[in-house]
Amino acid sequence: MQRFTQLFLEVDRTTRTSEKTAALRRYFEDAQPRDAAWALAVLTGQKLIRRVSYKRLRQWAGEVTGFDDWLLSECHSSVGDLSETLALILPPADAPGPSGEPLHRVVEERILPLPLMTETQQRDAIRKAWKTFDGHERFLFHKLISGNFRFGAARKVVINALAAAADIDPAVMQHRLAGTYTPSVENFEALLRGGDDVEDPARPYPFFLAHQLDDDPADVLGDVADWRVEWKWDGIRAQLIRRAGQTLLWSRGDELITDAFPELRAVGDRLPDGTVIDGEVLAWDGDKPLLFGQLQKRLNRKRVELMLFMDVPVVFMAYDLLEHAGDDQRAHSTDQRRETLEQVLIEDEALRLSQLVEAESWEQLADLREESRAHGVEGFMLKRADAPYGTGRTGKGLWWKWKVDPYTVDCVMIYAQRGTGRRSTLYTDYTFAVWNGKQRGEGELVPVTKAYSGLTDEEFAKVDKFIRDHSVGKKGSFRQVKPELVFEIAFEGINESERHKSGVALRFPRVSRWRTDKQPEEADTLVDLKRLLAKRV
Amino acid sequence: MGRNLVEPTDRGLYCAAGDFFIDPWRPVDRAVVTHAHSDHATWGCDRYLCSEPGVEVLRQRVQNDADIQGVAYGELLDLNGVKVSLHPAGHLLGSAQVRVEHAGRVEVISGDYKVQPDGTCDAFEPVKCHRFITESTFGLPIYRWRDDAEVTADINAWWRDNQEAGRTSVVFAYALGKAQRILHSVDASLGPVVVHGSVQRFNDVYRAAGVALPDTTTSTEESRKTCKGVGLVVTPPSTLGTPWLRKFAPYSTAFASGWMAIRGNRRRRGVDRGFVVSDHADWPGLLQTIADTGCESVGVTHGYTQALVRYLRQQGMDADIVPTRYEGESDTEQTGETTDESG
Structure with missing residues (x-):
């Protein structure tokens, strides 16, 4: 617990990603695999248990401190976080300083059994923990049983640090961690084994990103005929990858989201091998997208319940082709890539092509743009007809987002x-x-x-x-x-x-x-x- | 309520029998001042009364030619038939509680106070009274201070870590009180110390009063050269993001305040570290002090007034809120005028 607490503090005390990564890397290198296996689960956002109810925790804290509920509420409202509030108001532990208990014992012996206990047993277990842990350890113990522990490092940072500790490519580590990681010494050590999973068929291309257009396009973009115009969809930017008999859906945040969208996996399974399509995942209703919030419902759960699957139908709105028959297409022009994309696309109700919006002039486009809200979109995407597919935000002037004013x-x-x-x-x-x-x-x-x-x-x-x-x-x-x-x-x-x-x-x-x-x-x-x-x- | 000797008015606490104000926030004829923070010491009064060690501190705060009378702690004065004496409050150099006695009744106004002694000012002494008017800046049970020595060790360790990383250590602390307390306690053998001009001004006053402070210089081309990457900078929080501070880059920042007990406060400030160093009483300190005074009624002001009053009443005490112009319950007094508001 002490080493894990130190890691938490090191990460919490800096806003610099490089320092967070370094702290995590040191942890993965130093910590006992038994402990690190659990730490990794927590750091990558896994819940250890269904959380112990806040109501109970508050009630027991009230019993221990003698404070009324109104005073606990007053404290909670000042602190803004129950785990921290309780850590602060509870009486000191029996012995000052770190408990000396290793993380795996805290998790395996104190935390995992909690959901199996009766309320009285739970109360006794929690009160015992309050006598053992103090200060930051007590705060972290609360976080670990709260089910919503957000460590101050993004999943990606954790993965990069783990990759650095294992001395392998971060993309490989990401792939190794894709799907479900079950915390155990064996699984943790398997992640850390050296070597490159060469020719990794899971790896996405870096996304090409558009810049915001604030000026009148007629003034800055030249002839409208040089541009390809699409609606700007408000969903999850993603690459649908079909390679080596496997379908993967990567979000722009470099997260694998295939499991959340089984209907898109089914689409991918029907695509020819060696295909990578860039597009947008959208919640879709008939002829237009649903609000982004609907889509989030789907993302937030690991296993999609059937009801939700039916309530919130999803489509992949394809707008670019990055790989065809195993060949990188990115150096080709927008027009060439679109032509191939249209050939590659198959009939499927969960797969749509982002249609080009035709216009004679910028003025006409400006008028059409006013209809964006009726279409459930945010405005237009403008892509130069002769532009290659770039990397990140490099290549300014090739892709623009031209959004409607709020x-x-x-x-x-x-x-x-x-x-x-x-x-x-x-x-x-x-x-x-x-x-x-x-x-x-x-x-x-x-x-x-x-x-x-x-x-x-x-x-x-x-x-x-x-x-x-x-x-x-x-x-x-x-x-x-x-x-x-x-x-x-x-x-x-x-x-x-x-x-x-x-x-x-x-x-x-x-x-x-x-x-x-x-x-x-x-x-x-x-x-x-x-x-x-x-x-x- | 008429039986109280000291009552709130729109200019501050007022003792009618003695015709004087305590910590008025507008100019009055006669002001008894508990300490020289700007929310307690207003400019422009005709006559000031404060503790002897507080005279030179207060002089920095009010008009140059102000009529300031200093009295030794514990010395009895007679103001229009009311017996007045000042007693150490442990908040900063010269800070005092005001004891008022008239017709057999004793009331004590705490001003801001801290129970643990710290070596930069006279230590707090509880004073027996019938009514005690207490501050409540940290009047919630979430506030319990750690031992000073532990926090000081943390600050020294952080300074050493920064030196290893080649960074200047910047501590944000209010210019009067907190800054001197930090300077008094850190291990100045670690490296050079530079302070902001507003801090230096009070350092001189503290040194003149015999408080041990390490050598400090203000920011000059020369002092920056020796300080950069190894030294400690102590400066008010208002200098965050200013060109004055940027000249010490690269640095690590820390804020020294009781508010740092809450993680969210530290993160909102955008500083790397928060050191819980407060010049106020924590929750146990407030409760212990109220008990020690043996008072039968408690007036609660300046802070978490509602919560503390409600709690005290539940314990069977007679407690009420004493309104002030300044809403406490805030750590936002961080800019401009109130830079040295303490926390």
Whole structure:
């Protein structure tokens, strides 16, 4: 536990990826394989057990400390994290300093048996742990039984560090870790064995990424005939790979997501060997994509339940071909690659071709772009007809994303709530309102949306101070605030909603700026918002 | 409530019988000042009264020609028939609790206080009273300070690690109090120490008062040259991201504050390390002190007032909130005017 705790602190104390990687590498090199096998499972996001209920933990902590629930809540709300809160308020352990218990014993003897115990047994086990672990170890013990431990290093960083410790190519390590890793000394040592799994058929190509176009294309991109235009899909960018009799789906985050999308694996299985297609995974309904959130439901679970499989149908929207008959196609032009892509594609309801949008002029395209929202897309992708497929963000000027502007509305802040995690001591989650009268400043302010992101730390601090100084009431974690500050809220769409008092719900709302130049009477009205609702196709 | 000697007003705590204010936030005729942090010591009062060791500290904070009277800790004064004395609060050099006695009733106003002694100021002494007005900056049970020696060892170890990595060690600490406490406790034999001008000003006052501090220089081309990669820089948090600080790059940053007990606070600050060094009482310290005063009523101000009042009432104590202009419960006083607000 001590070495693992040290690793956690080293990773937690730096924001530099190179230092996190170095700390992880040292850990994998030093730690006992029995311990490291478990650490790797935790670091790559595996849950050790179904979590011990927060309610029980709080109750037992209350018994041990003698603190009432309201005081525990007050503490929890200040800290923003229950594992940490409990670690801080519980009485010191029997002996100060590290427990000296190795991680594998903590996991195997204290944690894994928890779900099999009765409530009383669980309580005794947890109370015993509280007497053994203190400080950071106690905090980590809570994290390990919480089921949502997010270590401060991305999976990719962990894999790179492990690859460095084993002295092999990170892509090979990624492949070795693809699928299910079952923590055991044998499996861990197998991962670390040297050698290159040569000619790795699993390896994706680096993705080519577009730059954001902020200018008028007519001014900067020349003749429209030199460009191929597609809708810009809002899904998961992915490569569908069919090689060596195996289908793999890699996301842009270099994660293997094949298991989450069995219908796309089935598509891949029908493709000829030696094919790699670049495209977008989309939740799809009839003729247009569903919201990204629908897709996330699928990603978040390891085994796709049949219901969800049917509720959220998924397609692969193909738009580029990177490998054909085992040959790298990337040096060919956009037009050539598309021509081959069209030949390669097979009939399948889960496979679609991202159609080209034809236009005579940039003006005509600009008009068409206004329809983006009706199509459920974010705007256009512009690809130079003669461009090769590049790497990452190199090759600026070849691929552009030309997105539609978000909607905006000026709202008044009326409630505030503390943030979580990094921002748990600040009021950073706000509820915003618009006027329900005919004119601005008339009627009442009715809440329309909550939003949090979009302000700088400095602005957050100022707004936070305002909230503390202008609080007119408090209910639970909410503070009612004097309606004085005006913010511009950007959002991507609007829906009718019975759940909201205002009758509307905004999609992807976020604070785009603080309108210090506006008085609350100048905020927008519900009528303004409902007008957008009418415009929606 | 009329029976209390000291009551809140819109200018601060006021003792009507003696006609004086304690830590007013607007200019008044007569101000008794517990300590020289800017949220307790306001500029422009006609007459100030503070502890003897606090006079020169306060002078840095108020108008140049201010009329400041210093009294020794424990010495009894008579202000319009009210007996007033000051007692060490352990918060910073010259910090005091104010004891007020009139017609057989004793009230003590704590100001900000810290229970553990630290060597840069007189150690806190609990004072028996009928009513105790206590601060509550860290008035939740999540705040329990570790032993100072352990934290100091951590800071020294971090400094040494940085030296090995060729980085300057930058500690953000409030210019008055915290900075001197860090300087007093670190192992200055490790390397050169550079401080921000606002820190140096108070270092001089502390040295003049006989507090042992290592040699410190402000940032000059020469001092930067010797400091870079090996030295320690002690500077207020407002210098984060400024050109002044960037000249010491590459560096590792740390923030020294009680708020660092919470992981999220450290991460939000964007510093590499958080050292839990506070000049305030922690939860056990607050409760112990309240018990030690033997008081029958507690006024709670400046911090987690609601939570502490509710808790004390549950323990059967008579407790109430004493409002202040400054909402505590915050670690956001980090910029501009309130740079040296302590934490």
